[in-house]
Amino acid sequence: MFDARDAFAAPAAPAPTLREDYRAPDWLVPDIALGFDLDPARTVVRARLSVTRNGEHDRPLRLEGEELELLSLTVDGERREPVLEDGRLVVALGGAEAVVETEVAICPEKNSQLMGLYASGGILCTQCEAEGFRRITYFPDRPDVLSRYRVRLTADKARYPVLLANGNPVEQGEAGEGRHFAVWEDPFPKPCYLFAVVAGDLACNADRFRTMSGREVALGIWVREADLPKTALAMQALKDSMAWDERTYGREYDLDRFNIVAVSDFNFGAMENKGLNIFNTRYVLADPETATDADIDAVAAVVAHEYFHNWSGNRVTCRDWFQLSLKEGLTVFRDQSFSEDMGSPAVQRIDQVRTLRAAQFPEDAGPLAHPIRPDSYLEIANFYTATVYNKGAEVIRMMRTLLGPERYRKGTDLYFQRHDGQAVTCEDFVKAMEDASGVDLSQFRLWYSQAGTPTVRARLDQSGGRTALHLDQSVPPTPGQPAKQPMVVPLKVALIGAASGREISPERLVVLREERQVEPFANVTEPAFLSINRQFSAPVIVVAERKAGEIEALAESDTDAFARYEAGQELMQRDLLAAIGGGELRTEAVVTAVAATLRSNALDPAFKADAIALPGESLLIEKLDAADPARVHTVREAMRRAIGVGxxxxxxxxxxxxxxxxxxxxxxxxxxxxxxxxxxxxxxxxADAGLGRTLAARQYASARTMTERQAALMVLAMLGGEEAEAALADFYGRYESDPLVIDKWFAVQASVPAEETLDRVEVLGRHPAFTLANPNRLRALAGSFAGTPAAFHRADGRGYDWQAEIIVAADKLNPQTAARFVAPLGRWRKIEPGRAAKMRAALERILREPGLSKDVLELAGKSLG
Known part of the structure; x- marks a missing residue:
């Protein structure tokens, strides 16, 4: 039978980069001096590279460059005619050492990719990870070339009174004709992806921190003058992070200064440039009036994350980009641990796992699945993924669980000591853990090389006077990995008495290593319920064989808070999925469990809020084959209504x-x-739309925090009507001058779970405040819409078409940001055939676009294949 899909042929992709092809750099650059004559229209960059031959060979020096106007090239003071091959500057050198100098011109104000040196709201700033430095000057742009930097910045003093770079300031002064200069030196060798400069009219929230050895460190958070009052929370988070890292990891800050700069146009959340972190404004600017509690918690977590990179990423960095999880997985685990210590561990863990299941589990189960240490890439920016970050953090957490806190700390101490000032691999980190602990982690290394989320099936057998836990594991096939080996899966397990409700077998660690394994339990004196994967000790899917009434009992009384939450979610999913599949929706057990949670005086309010929340529609879709998103929405809303009424x-x-x-x-x-x-x-x-409108309108009008105001606005928007329109108009009028809050205004409207949401989204796409050029605004609209299944998955496919148009348009400006919106279309395998065909058609339409970036080409091609 003819299939129309057979007639479509995706454009040929460029050759991928393979991990197995890694070769040490031919030339090293121990020292580099940079001079910037800064101007938004034409910045001139002079680079002086002291290079040394690495090993015995006669290969030339190859320097990466992109969108650079080369003005001059000299070698040891003598001018050379440049030789360019495939965008690289090729310099033939005869001896073991040389001084190579280049002069180039670039245009920051036309740099819409926001990589390299670019303009943002009157500020000049840089973003060099992963391969942005080549857009500033010619250089061997790879993470295993570590250099000491001396940087001189010259600029118009009135326009750019503040000049910042990595390291410590060593000189400043007047440069004539209204210009001034500043010189910065970084004494620690670093890869070029950690290079940063900032120039602008900025105000500083200044503070100081005394390290554990008694050194005084000057701290600065640099923002627009009007935003200065919103930096207090970020500054406190920075000082808390510095103290926590000293207590927990023994890591002390090493420079005299630590600066943070907030910019409004930024592809990522933040960047850990050595001593000069550059942040998206959303992760610095926060107060209760304009930021929700979740926003404020995110500020603390991201500030901590970037600070912790000073050791796990900067002092010890990646040998190549395949090792990205070496720094990101470890640092995410470090910032998660910090957040747990600063707040409720159970609630933090619930949030972490919810994020993992919403983003990483679908990635592991789809066409974009890859190990936390990938084997190949077409565009490295596409591997800044939930797998590398969030699953990578879970792998570090499992390692800590297996080794225990003391041996884990010995392992990190050895790692930082052994590899300080080096570019290393994931294997180097695991080896340090082995050497410090004496524990063999050979099999555990499979977590670095195998993709896919393991499924663990569990059955508690109480027969013949004995109690035993029967476990088996399987890892599904993923692209390029059809067959998998058994993983090391650390499972925290306890047995809860069915009659007593207490732990009759206290929590213990069961380490699953085989495909099938039996773990005996002694002295079990009554029928028991199984509490498994407590604290989510392993990033796996647990399918447990349950007795009648078991999951209900655990949802009401499991002694581990996270496991209790999990049981409640399992109970809700069981009844929702049965009804979505065509059965009758049963809600009695769910209502009873929610009632027990609400009535408990022992549970904190944040946990209650999480425990009574239903599984999201996207998560339910992932549990199904050929899901009808409209049916999923209808059934889920029916359960919410039943809980509200009951x-x-x-x-x-x-x-x-x-x-x-x-x-x-x-x-x-x-x-x-x-x-x-x-x-x-x-x-x-x-349960009651009229009551909901009344309460939400009252809450909106009286709200004294953004948390309460946004929650009320979301309820009003979902209910619709005059009250919603009035509140939305008021919200925009109140906060029109605050871009981060207006992002919320766009996001709330794009998140309404209804087919007609697309009509509003199309109008919002033409709103004067909407722009494709700002990643935050684009994420607020397109990201929120694609994350709302009932709106995105319209039966007529218009939601997919709109998303494809946005991706194509954004790709012409900022490929990295555009590529982030491809994944929702790639989930077509989980959707019923009619909609799936329309999702595929949208991907094909993207791939037909002339001049498509490698970023979008790679993800769209893999999603379709």
Whole structure:
């Protein structure tokens, strides 16, 4: 039979880069001096590279460059005619050492890719990870070339009064004709992806930190003058991070200064440039009036993450980009641990796992699956993924679980000591852990090389007077990896008495290493329920054989908070999936479990908010084959309505009780109460639209924090009507001058789970405040829309077409950001055939676009294949 898909042929992709082809650099650059004559229209960059031959060979020096106007080239002071091959500057050198100097011109104000040196809101700044430095000057742009940098910045003093670079300031002064200069030196060798400069009219929140050895470090957070009051929380997070890293890892900051700069146009959340972190404004600017509690927590986590990179990424860096999880997985685990120590460990863990399941599990189960240490890439920017970051963090967490806290700390101490100032591999990190602990991690290394999320099946057998846990594991085939070996899976397990409700077998660590394994339990005196993968000790899918009433009991009383949450989610999923599949929707057990949670005095409000929230529609779709997103939405809304109707009094009491939250407080209790307030309001609105409108409108009008105001606005937007339009108009009028809050305005409207949302999204795409050039604004609209299944998966396919148009348009400006929106279309394998065909057609339309970037080409091609 003819298939129209056979007639489509994707354009031929460029050759990929392979990990197995790694070769040490031919030339090293121990020292580099850079001079910048800064101007948004034409910046001149002079580079002086002291190069040394690496090994015995006669190969030339090859320097990467992109969109550079080469003005001059000299070798040891003598001019050379440049030789360019495939964009590289090729310099033949005779001896073992040389001084190579280049002069180039670049145009920051036309740099819409936001890679290299670019202009953002009157500021000149850089982003060099992964391969942006080649857009500044010719250089061997790879992470295993480490150099000491001396940087001189010259600029118009009135326009750019602040001049910042990596390291410590060593000189500054007047340069004549209204210009001034500043010289910075970084004494620590670093790869060029950690290079940074910033020039602008900026104000500084200045503070100091005394290290554990007694050194004084000058701290600065640089922003626009008007934004200065919103930097206090970020500064406190920075000082908390520095103290925590000293206590927990023994890592002390090493320079005299640590600076953070916030810019509004940024592809990522933030960048850990040595001593000069550059942040997206959304992760620096925060106060309760304009940022939600979740935003404020994210500021603390991202500030910590980038600071922790000073050791796990900067002092010890990656040999090549295949080792990206070496720094990112470790640093994400470090920032997660910091957040757990600063707040509720259970609630933080729930948030971490929810993120993992929403982003990484689908990645592992789809065409873009890859190990945390990939084997190949077409465009390295596409591997800044949930797998490398979030699953990478889970792998480090498992290692800590297996070794225990003391041996893990010995391992990190050895790693930092052994490899300080080096560019190394994931294997080097694991080897340090082995050497420090004496534990063989040979099999554990499979987590670095095998893609896919393992499924662990569990059955508790209590027969013949014995109790045993039967486990088996399987890892599904993924692209390029059809067959898998058994993984090391550390599972924290406890047995809960079916009658007593207490731990009759205390928590223990069961390490699954084989395809099938049996673990005996002694002295079990009553029928038991299985509490497994407590604290989510392994990033696996657990399918447990359950007794009648077991999951209900665990959802109401498991002694581990995370496991209790998991049981509640499993209970909800069981009944939702049965109804989505055509059965009757049963809600009695769910309502009972939610009631027990709401009525408990032992649970904190933030945990209650998480525990009563239903699994998201995207997660439910991932559990199905050929899902009908409209059916998923209808059934989920029916369960929300049933909970709201059945527990109206409990929800109302809980909602009213949250009003005691102090709006000026950022304590765990106050944030938890506001979180519960939003959760209960949503369920009450699901049961009674009239009541929901009344409560939400009242909450919106009286809100003293963005957390409460945004939650009310979201409920009003979902219910629609005059109240919603009035609130949306008021919200825009209140915050029109605050770009980060207006991002919320776009996101709320794009997140309404209804088919007609696309009509509004199309109008918003033409709004004067919308721009494709700003990644935050694009994510607010296109990212929110694609993350709302009931809106995105319209039966007529218009949602897919709109997404494809946005991707193509954004790709012409900023390929890295555009590529981030491809993945939702790539989930067509999970959707019913009619919609799936339209999703494939949208991917084909993208691939037919002339001049498509490697970023989008790679992801769209893999998604379609």
């Amino acid at each position: 527990l109206k009094d409990d929800l109302s009491r809980a909602y009213m009780g949250t009003s005691r939250a102090d709006p000026s407080s950022l304590s765990g209790e106050a944030k938890g109460l506001r979180r519960l307030r939003g959760a209960t309001l949503g369920l009450l609105a699901a």
